[in-house]
Amino acid sequence: xxxxxxxxxxxxxxxxxxxxxxxxxxxxxxxxxxxxxxxxxxxxxxxxxxxxxxxxxxxxxxxxxxxxxxxxxxxxxxxxxxxxxxxxxxxxxxxxxxxxxxx
Amino acid sequence: xxxxxxxxxxxxxxxxxxxxxxxxxxxxxxxxxxxxxxxxxxxxxxxxxxxxxxxxxxxxxxxxxxxxxxxxxxxxxxxxxxxxxxxxxxxxxxxxxxxxxxxxxxxxxxxxxxxxxxxxxxxxxxxxxxxxxxxxxxxxxxxxxxxxxxxxxxxxxxxxxxxxxxxxxxxxxxxxxxxxxxxxxxxxxxxxxxxxxxxxxxxxxxxxxxxxxxxxxxxxxxxxxxxxxxxxxxxxxxxxxxxxxxxxxxxxxxxxxxxxxxxxxxxxxxxxxxxxxxxxxxxxxxxxxxxxxxxxxxxxxxxxxxxxxxxxxxxxxxxxxxxxxxxxxxxxxxxxxxxxxxxxxxxxxxxxxxxxxxxxxxxxxxxxxxxxxxxxxxxxxxxxxxxxxxx
Numbered sequence: 001x002x003x004x005x006x007x008x009x010x011x012x013x014x015x016x017x018x019x020x021x022x023x024x025x026x027x028x029x030x031x032x033x034x035x036x037x038x039x040x041x042x043x044x045x046x047x048x049x050x051x052x053x054x055x056x057x058x059x060x061x062x063x064x065x066x067x068x069x070x071x072x073x074x075x076x077x078x079x080x081x082x083x084x085x086x087x088x089x090x091x092x093x094x095x096x097x098x099x100x101x102x103x
Numbered sequence: 104x105x106x107x108x109x110x111x112x113x114x115x116x117x118x119x120x121x122x123x124x125x126x127x128x129x130x131x132x133x134x135x136x137x138x139x140x141x142x143x144x145x146x147x148x149x150x151x152x153x154x155x156x157x158x159x160x161x162x163x164x165x166x167x168x169x170x171x172x173x174x175x176x177x178x179x180x181x182x183x184x185x186x187x188x189x190x191x192x193x194x195x196x197x198x199x200x201x202x203x204x205x206x207x208x209x210x211x212x213x214x215x216x217x218x219x220x221x222x223x224x225x226x227x228x229x230x231x232x233x234x235x236x237x238x239x240x241x242x243x244x245x246x247x248x249x250x251x252x253x254x255x256x257x258x259x260x261x262x263x264x265x266x267x268x269x270x271x272x273x274x275x276x277x278x279x280x281x282x283x284x285x286x287x288x289x290x291x292x293x294x295x296x297x298x299x300x301x302x303x304x305x306x307x308x309x310x311x312x313x314x315x316x317x318x319x320x321x322x323x324x325x326x327x328x329x330x331x332x333x334x335x336x337x338x339x340x341x342x343x344x345x346x347x348x349x350x351x352x353x354x355x356x357x358x359x360x361x362x363x364x365x366x367x368x369x370x371x372x373x374x375x376x377x378x379x380x381x382x383x384x385x386x387x388x389x390x391x392x393x394x395x396x397x398x399x400x401x402x403x404x405x406x407x408x409x410x411x412x413x414x415x416x417x418x419x420x421x422x423x424x425x426x427x428x429x430x431x432x433x434x435x436x437x438x439x440x441x442x443x444x445x446x447x448x449x450x451x452x453x454x455x456x457x458x459x460x461x462x463x464x465x466x467x468x469x470x471x472x473x474x475x476x477x478x479x480x481x482x483x484x485x486x487x488x489x490x491x492x493x494x
Contacts, residue, residue: 028272032373033392034380035439039270047265055265061151066435076374095377098435101360101367102328102397103428 025085027092029056036060045085052084056096067099114196117181123147125179126249129222134241143226152466153214155441157200161210166344168278169489175202181248195246216246218466275489277389283340294472302347303473313353317398317448328366330356330397332376333444336389336481348393348442366397389486394444408452418451423459425468
């Protein structure tokens, strides 16, 4: 006889290490010189691209006093300020570029 | 005391602590009265450029080009002023960053108080915003080390940290193994090369192309800034362990936002640059972006010359300087690449063509000399790579 003990659903935190969580985005990000390269996992698809750019710059140790944008390496398109999951595919490669100019 | 840290004033060297435990602050004072204005903590982000420069001079240039910045532990030591007239035991003449190399050698890169001018500028902006300092009012600044204070990040609110996972897949540096002496013997030096500075070579063709593209905007009405990216190879000398760079090509920055006093790279500019670099790296992995050149194509002082102009051989009213924008751009684009070059082609007030090369020294872009090679072939030298670092 089976015990009628409810089994809880696996929580989002109980994931296989190194594997992306369901519905999350995974991609590779690098800076413009290719000096810093990050494999990025488990990004909420609904996160605005600008917030992801700022967070990636921080993780790469890039200066916080300039704004950063993300470009899709395959298309060259600059990601707009809307959910990142609407703009790149899982496994995409992106480039983090500073929004700065020479004087 | 380490002899590589020196000062004209009597000094003592503080205890070495890991870089992230540095407890420095910059104190601003009114220039006229000496009154205290503000104390601005020096955060870890303020020392990133210093750390990269220490890696360049204390590791890459000491025969260890294969060690990534993350692989070398950095310690920092204050250089304390010993002034009997000063009641403050915390006043610093500067500081040094130590690197312990795998063979046990310890290298020290010294920095002055001026290397933290950006921190002082940040504090002054806060004071101006609060109305405690008038715009344009002059101030002095000092560096203090207070080991009992924990460092903190700048006053600006930190970005909201998103939750996601990352793995560092940064590639190790690739370089060409090439003796330095034969290059020095055949190259033509231009301007003063700092004795302790790393060597920068341009092929004559690359330099000419850089100038051509940088000055292209001079013919526009009004003149605008135009430029080129500098590409080439980092090199390490097997005889001396010295690290140096050779610029072998220059590519025009196309699709840029060109203005009289600024030049902004667009996504179109970057797409082309990265396509070129990727293609070249398939042939030579050491090939990389080494810097940029741009033209200050405006006449300084609007072209107004001084009364002594007819009798002067050289006009010293020029527009050759690395602006704050150039500093910020270089720090952002070449973060982790402290060998980055900023080559500026400009004019004197009487329209003589001049130029200047700037590289990071004392955590700022400083003008320095370089060498030009008539002939250079990268193909004959072996390409080496370090081992990517994994924590």
